[in-house]
Amino acid sequence: MRRIEGQVRGVGRMIEEDTYCIDVLTQISAINAALHAVGVTLLHDHMSHCVADAARESPEAGEAKLAEASAAIARLIKS
Secondary structure: OHHHHHHHHHHHHHHHOOOOHHHHHHHHHHHHHHHHHHHHHHHHHHHHHHHHHHHHHOHHHHHHHHHHHHHHHHHHHHO
16 A cells, blocks of 8 residues: 555656656556455455354344445456
8 A cells, every 4th residue: 555655656757747748647547456455365365254153153144244345346346
């Protein structure tokens, strides 16, 4: 996350310095890719732990966590 924060600050500087638009867009694309990777990692961890634990607890709890994860995946795909 610190690397992503640094990239965002760098884009801010690029805009302030009137850097060539395509170069700024390239950096924005890199930031988006990094955020996507973080999101996928978080989803994996959530499914490996929270969803799996809930499924062991009860079918209802497992289904609720699975629905929650599905909604999160849908939001990630939209962005």
